[in-house]
Amino acid sequence: xxxxxxxxxxxxxxxxxxxxxxxxxxxxxxxxxxxxxxxxxxxxxxxxxxxxxxxxxxxxxxxxxxxxxxxxxxxxxxxxxxxxxxxxxxxxxxxxxxxxxxxxxxxxxxxxxxxxxxxxxxxxxxxxxxxxxxxxxxxxxxxxxxxxxxxxxxxxxxxxxxxxxxxxxxxxxxxxxxxxxxxxxxxxxxxxxxxxxxxxxxxxxxxxxxxxxxxxxxxxxxxxxxxxxxxxxxxxxxxxxxx
Numbered sequence: 001x002x003x004x005x006x007x008x009x010x011x012x013x014x015x016x017x018x019x020x021x022x023x024x025x026x027x028x029x030x031x032x033x034x035x036x037x038x039x040x041x042x043x044x045x046x047x048x049x050x051x052x053x054x055x056x057x058x059x060x061x062x063x064x065x066x067x068x069x070x071x072x073x074x075x076x077x078x079x080x081x082x083x084x085x086x087x088x089x090x091x092x093x094x095x096x097x098x099x100x101x102x103x104x105x106x107x108x109x110x111x112x113x114x115x116x117x118x119x120x121x122x123x124x125x126x127x128x129x130x131x132x133x134x135x136x137x138x139x140x141x142x143x144x145x146x147x148x149x150x151x152x153x154x155x156x157x158x159x160x161x162x163x164x165x166x167x168x169x170x171x172x173x174x175x176x177x178x179x180x181x182x183x184x185x186x187x188x189x190x191x192x193x194x195x196x197x198x199x200x201x202x203x204x205x206x207x208x209x210x211x212x213x214x215x216x217x218x219x220x221x222x223x224x225x226x227x228x229x230x231x232x233x234x235x236x237x238x239x240x241x242x243x
Contacts, residue, residue, distance in 0.1 A: 001061075001086070001087045001088070002084040002085070002086055002087070003030070003054075003084065003085045003086075003087060003092075004054070004055055004082070004083075004084050005054065005075075005082065005083055005084070005085070006054070006055065006081075006082050007081060007082070007231070008075065008078065008080065008081050008082075008083065009081065010231055010232075011052065011054075011075075012072060012075065012076065013207060013208070014052060014207050014229060014231055014232035014234070015035065015050055015052035015232055016068060016071065016072050016075070017072065017206060017207070018048070018050060018204075018206050018207050018227075018234055019037060019039060019048065019050050019068060020068035020069055020072060021203050021204075021206050022039055022040075022041050022046065022048050022203060022204070023039040023040065023041065023042070023068075024067060024068050024069055025064075025065060025066050025067065025068060025106075025111055026039045026065050026068065026111070027062055027063070027064055027065075027111050027112075027113050028062065028063040028065055029061075029062055030060075030061040030062070030063065031060060031061075032055075033053060033054070033055070034051050034052060034053050034054055035051075035052050035054050036049070036050060036051040036052070036118075037049075037050050037113075038050075038113050038114055038116065038118070038121075039113070039114065040114040041200070041203070044114075044239075045196075045197055045200055045238065045239050046200050046203070046204060046236055046237065046238045046239070047114050047116060047236070047237040048204070048234065048235070048236050048237075049118060049121050049233075049234075049235045049237075050232070050233070050234050050235075051232060051233045052231060052232045053230075053231050053232065061087075062108070063087075063092075063105055064105050064106035064107065064108060064110060064111050065105065065106075066104075066105070066106045066111075070103070071092075071103055074094075074101050074103065077099055077101075078094065078096075078099065079098060079099075080096070083096075090104065090105050090107070091103055091104045091105055092105065116237075121235065121237065124215075124217065124222070124224070124237070125217065126187070126215035126216055126217050126224070127187050127188040127216060127217055127218050127219070128157070128185055128186070128187035128188050128189075128190055128215070128216040128218070129185065129186050129187055129213070129214065129215050129216075130162045130181070130182050130184065130185035130186070130213075130214055131182060131211045131212070131213050131214075132162070132181045132182050132211060132212045132213075132214060133182070133210070133211055134205075134208065134209050134210060134211060134212060136179070136180075136181050136182065137181075137201075137205050137212055138205075139179055140153070140164050140166075140179055140181070140201070141201070141202060141205065143166050143177045143179065144166070144198060144202070146166075146175065146177050147166040147167070147174075147175055147176060147177050149174070149175075150166050150167060150168050150174060150175075150176070150198065151168075151197055151198045151199055152166070152167060152168050152169075152195045152196070152197065152198060152241060153165065153166050153167075153195065153196060153197075153198045153201055154166075154167060154169070154193035154194065154195045154243075155181075155190060155193060155194050155195075155196075155214070155216070155223070156190045156191065156192065156193035156194070157185060157189045157190045157191070158191075160183065160184065160185075161180050161181075161182070161183050161184075162180070162181045162182050162183075162184075162185050162190075163178055163179065163180050163181060164178065164179055164181050165177070165178040165193065166178070166198060169193075169195075169243050170242070170243065187216075188218065190216065190218065192243075193243070194216060194218065194221065194223065194240045195240060195241045195242075195243055196223060196238050196239075196240055196241060197241060200238055204225055204236045204238070205225075207227050207232075207234060209227045209228070209229060212225055212226065212227055213225075213226040213227075213228070214226075221239065221240035222237060222238065222239060222240065223237075223238045223240065224236060224237050224238070225238065
């Protein structure tokens with residue numbers, strides 16, 4: 001069986017790299033139109049559902065990928081944008097006139113997926129939604145050089161705008177910084193702010209895009225960050241922290 005990758009750069013940027021930032025192993029589910037996975041961070045503060053469109057030619061196949069960083073590095077060595085990986089004998093194989101490799105997969109039941117299904121992810125409801133330009137997210141990440149000792153970022157609304165404040169409201173006499181993310185939102189106000197780990201934000205904002213769609217369920221203390229393009233969908237489900 002051959003797995004066709006039609007755009008190496010996009011496959012790495014919008015699937016393998018974001019997945020490997022959160023976990024270095026995963027169970028990849030293949031159907032005739034896409035490859036997808038659900039993974040959780042080591043501390044379970046965030047879950048990623050990643051789906052990448054691909055013409056794989058097969059359906060209902062699971063690949064237990066043990067070391068995504070190694071797989072990413074060896075794929076980067078292929079000097080072709082379009083190529084095929086051969087699945088045989090529980091490994092992925094590649095060969096051309098310049099390079100050949102064999103990447104062994106794990107047996108079934110060694111890796112596990114988070115206890116949440118795609119249907120449950122799709123069924124989540126939210127109180128507040130807003131769209132943040134990717135450049136504003138990068139500006140927020142840059143503020144970490146100022147608030148170097150802090151690891152919380154609070155999302156809140158005020159006078160029709162959405163703000164993010166790097167702070168720790170459980171500590172006293174700490175520096176803080178706040179920036180406006182966007183000038184509109186739909187749904188309920190967030191007057192008190194919902195905090196998440198700044199490190200989580202750094203981890204999930206890896207794939208470049210035009211905008212990030214953020215959804216918030218204040219009652220469940222959950223946020224989702226959605227990064228979409230023509231080829232992929234990355235949905236991060238993030239648990240909020242104690243204020």
